[in-house]
Amino acid sequence: MLAELTAPSDDHRWRLVEARIRRAGGEPDALIEILHTVQEAFGYLDTTALAFVSEALAIPPSRVYGVATFYSLFTLKPPGEHACVVCLGTACYINGAPAILARIRADLGIGPGETTDDLRVSLLTARCIGACSLAPVVVLDGEVAGGQTPESAIARLGAL
Amino acid sequence: MTEGALSETAARGGAPTRPARRKRWPVSPTGPVRATARVCMAASCLSSGADAVIDALAEQVEGAGLTDVAVKRVGCLGLCVAGPLVEVAETGELVANASPSGLDALVTTLAAVTSDSPQAARDPFLARQTRIVTENSGRIDPEDLDDYLAVGGYQALRTAVTSMTPAQVLTEMTTSGLRGRGGGGYPTGLKWQTVAKALGDVKYVICNADEGDPGAFMDRSVLESDPHRVLEGMAIAGYAVGARKGFVYCRAEYPLAVARLKIAIRQAKLEGLLGERIDDTTFGFDVEIRLGAGAFVCGEETALMASVQGGRGTPHPRPPFPASSGLWGRPTLINNVETFAAVAPIIRNGGAWYAGIGTNKSKGTKVFALAGHIVKTGLVEVPMGTTLREVVFEMGGGLTGGRPYKAIQTGGPSGGCIPEQFLDMPISYESLAEVGSIMGSGGMIVMDDTACMVDVAKYFMDFSREESCGKCTPCRVGTTQLWMLLDKITGGEATMADLEQVESLSQMVMDMSLCGLGQNAPNPIVSTLRYFRDEYVTHIIERRCPAGVCAMVRQGGER
Numbered sequence: 001m002l003a004e005l006t007a008p009s010d011d012h013r014w015r016l017v018e019a020r021i022r023r024a025g026g027e028p029d030a031l032i033e034i035l036h037t038v039q040e041a042f043g044y045l046d047t048t049a050l051a052f053v054s055e056a057l058a059i060p061p062s063r064v065y066g067v068a069t070f071y072s073l074f075t076l077k078p079p080g081e082h083a084c085v086v087c088l089g090t091a092c093y094i095n096g097a098p099a100i101l102a103r104i105r106a107d108l109g110i111g112p113g114e115t116t117d118d119l120r121v122s123l124l125t126a127r128c129i130g131a132c133s134l135a136p137v138v139v140l141d142g143e144v145a146g147g148q149t150p151e152s153a154i155a156r157l158g159a160l
Numbered sequence: 161m162t163e164g165a166l167s168e169t170a171a172r173g174g175a176p177t178r179p180a181r182r183k184r185w186p187v188s189p190t191g192p193v194r195a196t197a198r199v200c201m202a203a204s205c206l207s208s209g210a211d212a213v214i215d216a217l218a219e220q221v222e223g224a225g226l227t228d229v230a231v232k233r234v235g236c237l238g239l240c241v242a243g244p245l246v247e248v249a250e251t252g253e254l255v256a257n258a259s260p261s262g263l264d265a266l267v268t269t270l271a272a273v274t275s276d277s278p279q280a281a282r283d284p285f286l287a288r289q290t291r292i293v294t295e296n297s298g299r300i301d302p303e304d305l306d307d308y309l310a311v312g313g314y315q316a317l318r319t320a321v322t323s324m325t326p327a328q329v330l331t332e333m334t335t336s337g338l339r340g341r342g343g344g345g346y347p348t349g350l351k352w353q354t355v356a357k358a359l360g361d362v363k364y365v366i367c368n369a370d371e372g373d374p375g376a377f378m379d380r381s382v383l384e385s386d387p388h389r390v391l392e393g394m395a396i397a398g399y400a401v402g403a404r405k406g407f408v409y410c411r412a413e414y415p416l417a418v419a420r421l422k423i424a425i426r427q428a429k430l431e432g433l434l435g436e437r438i439d440d441t442t443f444g445f446d447v448e449i450r451l452g453a454g455a456f457v458c459g460e461e462t463a464l465m466a467s468v469q470g471g472r473g474t475p476h477p478r479p480p481f482p483a484s485s486g487l488w489g490r491p492t493l494i495n496n497v498e499t500f501a502a503v504a505p506i507i508r509n510g511g512a513w514y515a516g517i518g519t520n521k522s523k524g525t526k527v528f529a530l531a532g533h534i535v536k537t538g539l540v541e542v543p544m545g546t547t548l549r550e551v552v553f554e555m556g557g558g559l560t561g562g563r564p565y566k567a568i569q570t571g572g573p574s575g576g577c578i579p580e581q582f583l584d585m586p587i588s589y590e591s592l593a594e595v596g597s598i599m600g601s602g603g604m605i606v607m608d609d610t611a612c613m614v615d616v617a618k619y620f621m622d623f624s625r626e627e628s629c630g631k632c633t634p635c636r637v638g639t640t641q642l643w644m645l646l647d648k649i650t651g652g653e654a655t656m657a658d659l660e661q662v663e664s665l666s667q668m669v670m671d672m673s674l675c676g677l678g679q680n681a682p683n684p685i686v687s688t689l690r691y692f693r694d695e696y697v698t699h700i701i702e703r704r705c706p707a708g709v710c711a712m713v714r715q716g717g718e719r
Binding site for chain 1: 203204207208240241243371372373374375376377380412413414450451452453454455456467468469470471472473529531532533537538569572603605607610611616619623627629
């Protein structure tokens, strides 16, 4: 069955996904791993991808969709060009993260989990990134900055 | 996951990652080493620019012609607040807030230092620790197996498989009195014995590295600083209980920990320390990594197993316990990272040695993550029985700005807030439970008088309602209703009847929920009501927030 995998298109990124599925021997247990690979390749999980994974692993689409929507790291919408993550861990929270988040929300006009209309910035919140000694922390495109204020966070966003 | 995936995860989940680039470091002299600079390359220091520091230091050491000085990448040095950190191995001198342009003094020190140099005065934060789990953190290169072997790594595994029977290993673990460090506190030896006795020729070992409590970063640090130690503990566990396969379930938010674990697994397999026929015996043990995808409930063991099997992370009722029916219905041993990291020293030094540390019922040491309104944030490992005051004031340097202490929050969303009158209480599983909190995985958030206890309770309830998996009604609906009631209180619209409802509903959610998430979710409310009831009352009667945190406007309906 594995040899008959047919990617939805000739987009070369499907090869990464196919390789991951083969490496897992087509076992449904690897579903989460495979969804990570799809999201890494395409940035998000669209219905085409979910249908492909479902067929490749021979499991119902409902199960794939159920898993994709259960875990907060998976997203079904295309992400923005930049990702701004406000950490809302306890240490960040009591050190002023709510004010930072409120300011960014007002500035970008979007809430957590949303992307600006021009697909430039996605706003995300994190449960805790474990960098509590730097609290409050805002991560912009993977760059962690500690000791943030609403002003410094906005300044970094403005410099994108 | 590939490096690309890691940075993608980092961008989304927010954790830092620096895939190992080929750099000038580590600088290892070919001849004898006179001095070694240890540069912390764990997540927190990396976020503060440790990679630029190690590059610059390597360059400057070479530039100064110091051919007998080594510049070494190490794991967490502990004092995260002062990162990037560099330690001079010979004297213990710690350079805080290192910057690439300010390394002249350090290079001068390195030029002069010898093994006879006087020891630097050590900060009480470091000096008062008893390091067992973290003994190699900040000393060895986490990506170098030889470094781990040089400090006696895998000796305990070799001893176990070549000269001990599984029963002897179980006895040592039971004697040690070690209890589950993930927070449950279940006796580790007993858990191992149960799995060992379970019928079945296929068994599994799982390492729970889904460190979900906000404000807790002990497991992350152990994995980033000494990954082989965890693998060794898992392999010893496999030998003792009769399992040949292990999984590390790690949260995807920790890309650096995952990367270092992967390197460690590959190295250990190449050296025959994992895989078939370990140390030429018939025992074999293989380890695979499984990634989480952002679900707090997956720290619960039955939910974790569902996730390892590729499903939604929803818990199921126990019994059956994982020890009899776990992964794919097979007997499964689940322990936390810190628990596994304590195994090798116990086998090396004997269970009685470990049992000699700590209190009557809580043995050994515990790693705590200090954060919040405290001067020295970072990781400390102390014997059980140390008091909160020693940890917060003597080691942690007290509260930032000298502000008054209000509470310390332990146990994350499942724990509680401990007020000042218990500061002199020795820390143990029992004592923390007695005052209405829990040990939890070891996060300690210190709060000063600017924190509003109602707001803190609401914060954790927001966490729990979002992370509730939705399988059982008391948790799914109860946490949401509790959050709405708290929102009413912080919004200045509540009556005393609402407070009564908070109390009765909390009790109901605790009694009726399926798993630990729901059963413990009301703890932050119950403990703050116990010690800070007046704050709730002020919000309700006077319609104001004594700490000035709550805007007295309802948030409800926002999402």
